[in-house]
Amino acid sequence: MKLLDDLVVILEKITKYYQDTQKVVIFRDADLLVKKGEFLGVFAPSGMGKTTLILLIAGIIKPNKGKIFVLGHEITHMNRKELAFFRRKNIGIVFQFFNLINTLTVVENVMLPMELNGINKKEAYERALKLLEYVGLKEKAHVFPAKLSGGEQQRVALARALAHNPKIILADEPTGNLDEDNKRIVFELLRDVNRQNECTIIVATHDIELASKYVSRAVKIQNKKFVEWC
Numbered sequence: 420m421k422l423l424d425d426l427v428v429i430l431e432k433i434t435k436y437y438q439d440t441q442k443v444v445i446f447r448d449a450d451l452l453v454k455k456g457e458f459l460g461v462f463a464p465s466g467m468g469k470t471t472l473i474l475l476i477a478g479i480i481k482p483n484k485g486k487i488f489v490l491g492h493e494i495t496h497m498n499r500k501e502l503a504f505f506r507r508k509n510i511g512i513v514f515q516f517f518n519l520i521n522t523l524t525v526v527e528n529v530m531l532p533m534e535l536n537g538i539n540k541k542e543a544y545e546r547a548l549k550l551l552e553y554v555g556l557k558e559k560a561h562v563f564p565a566k567l568s569g570g571e572q573q574r575v576a577l578a579r580a581l582a583h584n585p586k587i588i589l590a591d592e593p594t595g596n597l598d599e600d601n602k603r604i605v606f607e608l609l610r611d612v613n614r615q616n617e618c619t620i621i622v623a624t625h626d627i628e629l630a631s632k633y634v635s636r637a638v639k640i641q642n643k644k645f646v647e648w649c
């Protein structure tokens with residue numbers, strides 16, 4: 420049981436395919452174990468299934484076969500409502516294209532997950548300002564996302580992902596659109612979060628050279644399975 424407590428994500432014999440005009444198999448009988456506190460890199464070229472993996476672990480899509488356990492809960496059995504609630508409590512997601520809400524200010528974007536979790540406005544506001552300070556953007560709290568650079572928007576997205584103190588952060592190509600300096604800043608922030616908050620991080624990226632300086636372990640996608648990156 421202790422062993423299971425230390426595993427925050429378990430993929431058990433996962434098969435996932437997309438069926439459009441033809442069937443595209445992404446994973447076949449794939450297993451993956453992620454331990455508490457790991458900073459795991461998922462390294463693979465474009466089109467291999469990185470986003471698919473992030474969406475599976477987030478419960479946004481379901482596997483065709485196999486089971487997924489997150490923090491000891493089998494998410495493959497949960498319905499949409501249960502999944503939304505589970506995500507809101509436990510998981511922070513950083514997407515490649517920031518996904519900020521353009522009609523809300525920076526601080527309102529960061530407050531949103533807390534408000535959805537029932538935290539009162541004043542408390543949410545204060546925590547949001549602290550998080551913005553953490554990512555170096557306190558002075559931009561009251562501007563709209565469209566006025567920020569790509570690197571700044573990604574730091575806001577990270578602050579938002581951290582807002583509800585998630586146990587797991589899923590980051591899908593979080594540095595995809597950024598220049599070298601901003602890429603480093605994002606990875607340094609992720610590393611800080613991983614170390615300071617004992618937050619397990621799974622980062623999917625094709626930016627292998629940079630990411631390998633930060634992650635504690637990495638896997639690649641090969642023959643529709645996960646294989647240790649050496």
Ligand SMILES: Nc1ncnc2c1ncn2[C@@H]1O[C@H](COP(=O)(O)OP(=O)(O)OP(=O)(O)O)[C@@H](O)[C@H]1O
Pocket residue numbers: 437438439443445463464465466467468469470471472592625
């Ligand atoms: N909803 C979908 N319907 C059909 N095929 C899809 C769907 N989503 C993804 N695919 C296909 O599945 C494969 C894996 O896609 P995925 O987005 O997981 O790759 P990726 O590794 O994240 O790529 P990238 O590095 O370009 O983001 C691709 O060939 C893609 O075209």
Ligand SMILES: [Mg+2]
Pocket residue numbers: 469470471591592
């Ligand atoms: Mg992708």
